[in-house]
Amino acid sequence: MSAFARLKLFRxxxxxxxxxxxxxxxLGALAGIALTALISAVAARHTPELIWIVPPMGASAVLLFAVPASPMAQPWPVIGGNVISALVGVAIAHVLPLSALSAGLAVGGAIALMSxxxxxxxxxxxxxLVGLFxxxxxxxxxxxxxxxxxxxxxxxxxxxxxRVSGHAFPHVAPAPAAAPLAPAPFAFSRADMDATLAEIGETYDISPGDLETVLRAVERRALARAYHAITCRELMTEPVIxxxxxxxxxxxxxxxxARDVRRLAVVDDAGRLAGAIGLPELVGAQGVVVTAASPAAAAAPDSPAMDLLRRFAQDRVHxxxxxDTDRRPIGVITEADWLAVLARGLK
Structure with missing residues (x-):
């Protein structure tokens, strides 16, 4: 193994x-442990025989400051886990002499009770073990x-x-983004994720909510890459009727x-988009267009065209x-435009 390859082992x-x-x-662990030791030492000044800081706090600091999103680094696991485990150790010490067996019982019992x-x-x-000793x-x-x-x-x-570092603590998993297309066969469900975890049979140091959020974000990026991150400008048809x-x-x-289209852009005197109209709105309508028009779906030219899929699939937008920046229509994207892109991706 080369020296460079060996260095990679320490990434x-x-x-x-x-x-x-x-x-x-x-730096956070330095300040946290120092503050904990200082306050505890002051609290124990009248009882010099009392240990003012216990060794497990060093390991807790690694979790709290280095991996604050871990489920095992949240306030209840840190406080409850340490207190309950120390209680198990003390209880074992009161009924059994110090031995290999009592050490095993203390740690095994702590894991069971914490779980x-x-x-x-x-x-x-x-x-x-500190409680046992x-x-x-x-x-x-x-x-x-x-x-x-x-x-x-x-x-x-x-x-x-x-609060200073910018990490959320206590950690709350952000809401996962929905799948790009709910009925699409390539979009996984929470049940799929749970079944996969059960099939693998391993325990990971990440909450199911965080895992789903990460997988949803990866799914969206992969799908966007598969279709070359098309922008609305690249997909639109012009001119607009x-x-x-x-x-x-x-x-x-x-x-x-006459133009065989499903929607017309309704524009004001300045050419700005004021609404949209199709045959459904015109059924039984009389008078001028503005009285029958409905709100128009609009998008910026450089916005991802992928974002429109949900509007087509779930919002029933046609x-x-x-x-442009003045809200004048410069192009239109229809369901047929996206179907053509999807069809190319299947070739």
Missing amino acids: PILAGATLRDRLFAA ILRCLHPPGGAAA AGASSSYFFPLVPVGLNAAILVASAYLYH TVPVFASVEEARRLLV AVFVV
Whole structure:
């Protein structure tokens, strides 16, 4: 293996990790642990025999500051996981002597209880051993002070830090973008994702909501790339067939039939898009066009044409008018235009 290849082994393995984030995480952990130790030491000044900061806080800091989106780095897992695990360790110490068996029972029991109480936190395993090593001489108050106090201060420090760093904490998964086309066979469902996770049989350090959000974003990017990220300007047909707002409905009806189109752009005296009209609006209509026109679907020339698919599929839009900055129609995109693109993609 070359020296360059060996160096690659030390690249960050976390998805989305950047050098900037890692450096800021190190600074955040420095401040968080220092603040936790300082406040805890002040609180313990009248009881010098009390440990003022426990080792599991170092591992908790890694999660809180380096991977704040992890389900195991949220406030309840950090505080509850450490306190509950330390309590298990202390309880084992009160009924069994220190041994290999008691150590295994402490960590195994902590994992089981954290899982049941939905506060699984890796440093909890260390907290269980700390409680065990504190021994039967320690009281059941030990899981609260210093363990619980340490954890609460550290979580508060992480909250303040992430207000500055720009990361959401406590983490809330953003709502996943809907599939580009709901009925399309290539769009996965939440049931598909759950079934795939069950089939793989592995546990990943990401919430289902975050995983779905990531997969939806990847799906949209892949689909956009497959169709070359077409813009509305590239797909539109021109010129646009327009009708003035004060034209008669009979004139609009004749124009629709003569040009064999489904929608006409209704424009005002300045040529700006004021609405749209088709045969459905003209049924039984009388007078001028403006009284029968409906709101027009519009898009900017450089906006992704992919964004129009949902409007065609779900909003029942038959034509989207491409408008300039003054809202004058410069082109039109219909369902037929997109069908032609899709047909080319299937060749």
